[in-house]
Amino acid sequence: MGKRDSKAAKAKRAERRGETRAHTEAKVNKSQAKKEKRGANKKDEEDLESILDEFRKMTSATKVVKEEVVPPPSPRANGTLTVHPSKDELLFFGGERYDGKKNVFYADLYRYSIKRNEWKHVLIPNTPPPRSSHQAVAVPSAGGSLYIFGGEFSSGDQTKFHHYRDFWCLDLTRMEWEQESAKNGPSPRSGHRMVHVRDQLLVFGGFFDNLRDVKYYNDLYLFDLTLHKWTHITPEPGAPVPSPRSGFQLAVDPTGGADSQGLVLLYGGYFKKKVAMQQFDSHKDKAQVEELSDVGVEYRDLWTFDPSTGRWDTAKKSGAAPSARSGFVMVQHRRRLLVWGGVHDEDTPDGEGLVSTFYNDLHVYAIEAGKWFELTVAARK
Secondary structure (H helix, E strand, C coil), rough: CCEEEEHHHHHHHHHCCEEEEEECCCCCCCHHHHHHHHHHCCCCCHHHHHHHHHHHHHCCCCCCCCCEEECCCCCCCCEEEECCCCCEEEEEEEEEEEECCCCCEEECCCECCCCCCCCEEEEEECCCCCCCCCCHHHHHHHCEEEEEEEEEEECCCCCCEEECEEEEEECCCCEEEECCCCCCCCCEEEEEHHHHHHEEEEEEEEEEEEEEEEEEEEEEEEEECCCEEEEEEECCCCCCCCCEECEEEEEEEECCCCCHHHHCEEEEEEEEEEEEEEEEECCCEEEEEEEEEEEECCCCEEEEECHHHHHHHCCEECCCCCCCCEECEEEECEEEEEEEEEEEEEECCCCCCCEEEEEEEEHHHHHHCCCCEEECCCCCC
16 A cells, blocks of 8 residues: 555556546636637547558558567556467457656557467558557457457557547458448447457447546447447336446356346446535635546446346345455356456545555355355465
8 A cells, every 4th residue: 555646646546447547638728628629629630640640551561461479568558368269379469558758559469379388479461550448359250250349549648549449350260350340339438348248249338538528438239240230239218227437347157147148247347426625725715615526436336237138237246245446357267256356546635646455355256146255265285
């Protein structure tokens, strides 16, 4: 547990909840903001587009697939590491790194052979643009495919940001990238989650932030892998649905659901809400003035989504659930959810620092029993 200065604290907090960067929004005069907003948005988009154009020109020089045995990937955060659907391999894509002066985003693909303990860097024509906080899911059919959706990109000085809504597929047999052209998919975002259930990909939640507007989502989309078509799942009026959030975790119980063909489970997440704060103003006879401040909320709720019914439901929950946290990892194994680690952040009373508690505890949720257990892993004798 420790205290850090406000800039570093905000950066670390954003990284842990899957948002990967400090929010450096300047305080602009409100009367000018509306007038300048449209022009600023257009200029930022043009500046970022020029950066991405340079990337496209550079990758267009790659005409054939090239593989090279290399050391492990360079240090970075918020890339994706995915189990190959048919080989004893892991697939690593993207990510970002901040060296204290410049933020760098990656678009490289690595293959890691578990058996040989070997990394390979793979160059492929038509590679997706650099990004972090995207989602990647492997699908086993037709020799295997790797799907990537969304994520974010920024200029090196982090003054201009871009959220993706593009959708890519890597054919793992031919090692070819192809951008999916299906319309009516999710809006641009990062911090979302995506899983493979039945013959569909499910995308839920996430956030959008361009340093002027911040939005958190709780919308749900299904992508049909056979028809290559997006469907927006709209809940019935009054039906329960998880609140908007990012940085949560999804898992799939393959034998759950009404027809025992798969059940999606959602746990936790992060959201920022506006809270009125009393500020001391020395220029107004030391009067108290009210300002709206962003306050982070860490969720501890557990939800299920059944694709056969199209309904969300809160899961039965008892026992020793994990404490409030974000940045944890979660997997499903034998009808159990395993949740490990994470961090809980609290602002210091003066608002200039952050106190963080890091965890290395392991919690298990028994899906059928609807109960949490805390596990202690004994050292092997």
